[in-house]
Amino acid sequence: xxxxxxxxxxxxxxxxxxxxxxxxxxxxxxxxxxxxxxxxxxxxxxxxxxxxxxxxxxxxxxxxxxxxxxxxxxxxxxxxxxxxxxxxxxxxxxxxxxxxxxxxxxxxxxxxxxxxxxxxxxxxxxxxxxxxxxxxxxxxxxxxxxxxxxxxxxxxxxxxxxxxxxxxxxxxxxxxxxxxxxxxxxxxxxxxxxxxxxxxxxxxxxxxxxxxxxxxxxxxxxxxxxxxxxxxxxxxxxxxxxxxxxxxxxxxxxxxxxxxxxxxxxxxxxxxxxxxxxxxxxxxxxxxxxxxxxxxxxxxxxxxxxxxxxxxxxxxxxxxxxxxxxxxxxxxxxxxxxxxxxxxxxxxxxxxxxxxxxxxxxxxxxxxxxxxxxxxxxxxxxxxxxxxxxxxxxxxxxxxxxxxxxxxxxxxxxxxxxxxxxxxxxxxxxxxxxxxxxxxxxxxxxxxxxxxxxxxxxxxxxxxxxxxxxxxxxxxxxxxxxxx
Amino acid sequence: xxxxxxxxxxxxxxxxxxxxxxxxxxxxxxxxxxxxxxxxxxxxxxxxxxxxxxxxxxxxxxxxxxxxxxxxxxxxxxxxxxxxxxxxxxxxxxxxxxxxxxxxxxxxxxxxxxxxxxxxxxxxxxxxxxxxxxxxxxxxxxxxxxxxxxxxxxxxxxxxxxxxxxxxxxxxxxxxxxxxxxxxxxxxxxxxxxxxxxxxxxxxxxxxxxxxxxxxxxxxxxxxxxxxxxxxxxxxxxxxxxxxxxxxxxxxxxxxxxxxxxxxxxxxxxxxxxxxxxxxxxxxxxxxxxxxxxxxxxxxxxxxxxxxxxxxxxxxxxxxxxxxxxxxxxxxxxxxxxxxxxxxxxxxxxxxxxxxxxxxxxxxxxxxxxxxxxxxxxxxxxxxxxxxxxxxxxxxxxxxxxxxxxxxxxxxxxxxxxxxxxxxxxxxxxxxxxxxxxxxxxxxxxxxxxxxxxxxxxxxxxxxxxxxxxxxxxxxxxxxxxxx
Numbered sequence: 030x031x032x033x034x035x036x037x038x039x040x041x042x043x044x045x046x047x048x049x050x051x052x053x054x055x056x057x058x059x060x061x062x063x064x065x066x067x068x069x070x071x072x073x074x075x076x077x078x079x080x081x082x083x084x085x086x087x088x089x090x091x092x093x094x095x096x097x098x099x100x101x102x103x104x105x106x107x108x109x110x111x112x113x114x115x116x117x118x119x120x121x122x123x124x125x126x127x128x129x130x131x132x133x134x135x136x137x138x139x140x141x142x143x144x145x146x147x148x149x150x151x152x153x154x155x156x157x158x159x160x161x162x163x164x165x166x167x168x169x170x171x172x173x174x175x176x177x178x179x180x181x182x183x184x185x186x187x188x189x190x191x192x193x194x195x196x197x198x199x200x201x202x203x204x205x206x207x208x209x210x211x212x213x214x215x216x217x218x219x220x221x222x223x224x225x226x227x228x229x230x231x232x233x234x235x236x237x238x239x240x241x242x243x244x245x246x247x248x249x250x251x252x253x254x255x256x257x258x259x260x261x262x263x264x265x266x267x268x269x270x271x272x273x274x275x276x277x278x279x280x281x282x283x284x285x286x287x288x289x290x291x292x293x294x295x296x297x298x299x300x301x302x303x304x305x306x307x308x309x310x311x312x313x314x315x316x317x318x319x320x321x322x323x324x325x326x327x328x329x330x331x332x333x334x335x336x337x338x339x340x341x342x343x344x345x346x347x348x349x350x351x352x353x354x355x356x357x358x359x360x361x362x363x364x365x366x367x368x369x370x371x372x373x374x375x376x377x378x379x380x381x382x383x384x385x386x387x388x389x390x391x392x393x394x395x396x397x398x399x400x401x402x403x404x405x406x407x408x409x410x411x412x413x414x415x416x417x418x419x420x421x422x423x424x425x426x427x428x429x430x431x432x433x434x435x436x437x438x439x440x441x442x443x444x445x446x447x448x449x450x451x452x453x454x455x456x457x458x459x460x461x462x463x464x465x466x467x468x469x470x471x472x473x474x475x476x477x478x479x480x481x482x483x484x485x486x487x488x489x490x491x492x493x494x495x496x497x498x499x500x501x502x503x504x505x506x507x508x509x510x511x512x513x
Numbered sequence: 514x515x516x517x518x519x520x521x522x523x524x525x526x527x528x529x530x531x532x533x534x535x536x537x538x539x540x541x542x543x544x545x546x547x548x549x550x551x552x553x554x555x556x557x558x559x560x561x562x563x564x565x566x567x568x569x570x571x572x573x574x575x576x577x578x579x580x581x582x583x584x585x586x587x588x589x590x591x592x593x594x595x596x597x598x599x600x601x602x603x604x605x606x607x608x609x610x611x612x613x614x615x616x617x618x619x620x621x622x623x624x625x626x627x628x629x630x631x632x633x634x635x636x637x638x639x640x641x642x643x644x645x646x647x648x649x650x651x652x653x654x655x656x657x658x659x660x661x662x663x664x665x666x667x668x669x670x671x672x673x674x675x676x677x678x679x680x681x682x683x684x685x686x687x688x689x690x691x692x693x694x695x696x697x698x699x700x701x702x703x704x705x706x707x708x709x710x711x712x713x714x715x716x717x718x719x720x721x722x723x724x725x726x727x728x729x730x731x732x733x734x735x736x737x738x739x740x741x742x743x744x745x746x747x748x749x750x751x752x753x754x755x756x757x758x759x760x761x762x763x764x765x766x767x768x769x770x771x772x773x774x775x776x777x778x779x780x781x782x783x784x785x786x787x788x789x790x791x792x793x794x795x796x797x798x799x800x801x802x803x804x805x806x807x808x809x810x811x812x813x814x815x816x817x818x819x820x821x822x823x824x825x826x827x828x829x830x831x832x833x834x835x836x837x838x839x840x841x842x843x844x845x846x847x848x849x850x851x852x853x854x855x856x857x858x859x860x861x862x863x864x865x866x867x868x869x870x871x872x873x874x875x876x877x878x879x880x881x882x883x884x885x886x887x888x889x890x891x892x893x894x895x896x897x898x899x900x901x902x903x904x905x906x907x908x909x910x911x912x913x914x915x916x917x918x919x920x921x922x923x924x925x926x927x928x929x930x931x932x933x934x935x936x937x938x939x940x941x942x943x944x945x946x947x948x949x950x951x952x953x954x955x956x957x958x959x960x961x962x963x964x965x966x967x968x969x970x971x972x973x974x975x976x977x978x979x980x981x982x983x984x985x986x987x988x989x990x991x992x993x994x995x996x997x
Contacts, residue, residue, distance in 0.1 A: 106633025234718015
């Protein structure tokens, strides 16, 4: 977008308009034909790289050539997360308003590390995260008008790392930051907690061995009495317990840890209680699902990902703390070149002190767009629909003697398996995924290979889930007769 | 983009097309009128929030209302980082091809945590980071075909944290990850190194007190002999030195640390050498500036931000390591639900093991677009032009008796001050920034308040830098007569 009076290689505003419209149209077309594409990319390792020139071009190329290459060279290497037939992992859904909000953020190109570097970037974020507190039935202490507050991070991995760091500091009276860890700090998760907590224990210098994996019950939920025993044993051994991470909807099986009972252990031993609701937090938009987070008012921090199930394109994680001072004291650094009047006045939030990174994108824009475009009503409608479809699928499994449910299916994830054993399930999954008709992934529960079907993509409808069940039954036919 | 057969609150493909074109046009217009907007937002704390409704809307709103509110409510709270009159901090520039590449990434909505979750996402990233190795004059060991490889991270803060973690693990024979830190590990930076290294020392459990701030010479560059003395003293004291971070262009004054001499200290004591070239790395596109990174072939890791000065919108940081095994061994975790054939075969890169987060956006797309659209020639042209303009500005300062240069200006950052002292400089800066005509920030060098002018915004041309100098002279008139 250069002025004509100097030699320039920049895109002019007119060219941006033309190329931008073409990209918008390409995306609209892509979403319209998504169902016709194989969900899981079928390329072999190295195939995409082999199609690319060995070195960077010395001279520039026209934009049209780039867009053509996305279609020709890149698209075959894409696993279509936005396909309505994507049932793998946890979803990572998106929507028109989210994509366009993010585009505006790119166009503005503001960097919100400090309040003063773009006040709207900070204030809209605080505001939207305050909106979400009652929307999700979270306690008032998470509001910025109280002692807490929310911040947008990239992923739940980063948010949980920040929770662990704040807990580490609170437990050591803010000395670990200064003197380093001493190998005595412990933290607690269940055997089913997301692996990011193990990574956080490694990153934070606490050490993997000091992360206790508490056993779970037959529903894969943490046993509070086992937690209490471990904390007490560690204290007797002279260790310093700092945090428990409980999960509302584990990645493996969507298990729901008993928060209130875990919180009681935390209260007794003065431990930070962090709640990871990365996917299932979105369900809390609907009051009828909030019993799954009963006890949430006792948490010190809470995190969920609008980029998983709330139609806000990646990356967008929300993280709240009850005591923002603990978080800020843990992560704050203020070199001279970032000093400014607004910060010194204490009247503003500088989000750089709320996460690992310094620089930050204007991510609240897309979240604001999604909430306003759908309204609470629209979000609730689609979440309820996804849960309804998953429950329908679970019913199909229950009614088919060849299959069994491998775990309770409280919301939109169904864990199931063919009774013919691991090999059969692996073969069914591999054949389904290679067919391109749908994509699902597996886990292990009680040592057995288990298939996971998660309903959460923006455009997944009843027909897609029904077809998925039909295709599963087709592949299962190899292992015995089906239902009448 | 819903099909019509079910109740839906989603945006249809047609509506996405229409709204998307409107957003593209808004951005094109925004970039065309950027010069007429006050660079630094002039709002007061709380002003933006006060204009927003207290709660989320129960019902959805039309997209047009959202776009209108961006113009009316958000824009006044934006500090215009893309303005050609933005000379503050380090730049965070952007370009048409970068913005559109990022838009495609949002539209595809792929999540590249594993090779298999979108092979193109991983392979394009590896490929483009291999392209950049010769483009920046980096050593071949950073190539993925050698023992190393590159990865895109969000910011240099995260990349440097990863370098520190890998160094910590290498020094402790990969036991800190398991057992936690023990307070004996030390790392080395200069007094001028970016604050993110202090934050990294806090996060990693190494501790701020174990990060040694080595003194600098009169050009604000680290003194290798002081580094050597400190390392030796620490080893005598039974401590475990693990890493030195040297900077190619410090944030405060763009000082260049003597890499070859520092590398010799590292070699002698088996320390990881990390190079932070966050902004100035982009200058290495031009062979005539590569003498500033002389010795780079001795580094264990290197990081620079295309989102600062290379026309790639935020966030986009590139990070290379010479020994990818050390990085992967430091950050790898593999739960059952992420296992897959491609990963087990060992034939692919899974980038989740190369950074803090698990989930990841398809960021190489925008970087690929920028490199291809400009070509090496176009990138070089604009970088050279920015450096030329900054040098012209430095010449103006040199020729004016009221002012002095406060540090060498090797590239595109000029540190200068009025000789009338701190108060005068603070007043000049405040008046300039409040005028909205330009935005610059300060630092302290040798205890004196120093103004920083950094030329790096995409559309900054000679006339903008000239006008900045005129405006500075106008404000300086209050402190004595100007030059003839």
